[in-house]
Amino acid sequence: MGNMSTGIVVKAAGSSYTVRDAASGARRECKVRGKLRLRDVRTTNPLTVGDMVTYELGDTPVITALAPRRNYIIRRAANLSKEAHVIAANIDQTFLVVTVDAPPTSLEFIDRFLASAEAYSIPATLLINKIDLYDERRMDMALRMEDTYSAIGYAVLKTSATAAKGDMDRLLQLLLNKVTLLSGISGVGKSSIINALSPQPGLRVGEISGYHNRGKHTTALSEMVEVAKDTYLIDTPGIKGFGLVDIRPQELSHYFREIFAASSRCRFNGCTHVREPGCAVRSAVRGGSISEARYASYRKMMASSEDGKYRR
Ligand SMILES: Nc1nc2c(ncn2[C@@H]2O[C@H](COP(=O)(O)OP(=O)(O)O)[C@@H](O)[C@H]2O)c(=O)[nH]1
């Protein structure tokens, strides 16, 4: 033995992991030795895509060590335990794929996602997909969406994964040499985008694939695809995004950029921007410099975080 190599986990399915060797680029199916666990969080899965690991060659290659993670995102397990599922690790950025139609993505979902990305300090970009399908009215909605989010500093791309249209070239430029998590509700075109960019064929398109039933745990399969040299996209079928983890109501405004910026002018320290007098946020909403839809998302999240709903 003693034949140690390093690599990156590119696929996680149950207790099997596919590791891409750092030196040769070869893909190897590996098992895990013993208990590799995170120190802080109890997790249902010891390893996830994006993890840098050491493994030992043999009849069955075995992962023996996990390098410290630069970051990782988790989703609380569905049950009431404190267990969490690690969705991906060592992510440089996340792209949220949304559609105005077929299926529609709600603004509240977008805002909740962006707040989570802020909480994790992971840069986020919006990708409005399926622009080839939109009539004038829907294209108008897409343009308004683009205005709202670019005004507060998010990059917004408009793409078609299936028709040669929109910002696909710019998309590839923004992905180069990075590990990017693709998120978005089912059916918006995440797998199609990866396939369109990827030199190697195929993720399954149009299926809600990826659920593996293992005893009492249902674990989602995530996969990382190398679309260009050192350029990875992570697809997480069945996971819409990442859940907000323990954001306290008094912290929520930190994760809405424009609300946070305006809050320095509120009369009271610790203003929640709900009903306090002299609230600069509410006056910015009235004056039109903060979007009503964004503020409505903030209020909804505030109400549910007070109920503890985001502490799943
Ligand atoms: N017209 C059109 N259809 C698309 C586009 N992107 C994806 N689709 C279709 O939308 C459906 C769902 O796509 P898929 O990639 O599986 O979505 P996912 O669930 O986000 O991975 C499939 O039938 C795709 O062919 C697009 O840009 N334009």
Ligand SMILES: [Mg+2]
């Ligand atoms: Mg898919």
Ligand SMILES: [Zn+2]
């Ligand atoms: Zn305020």
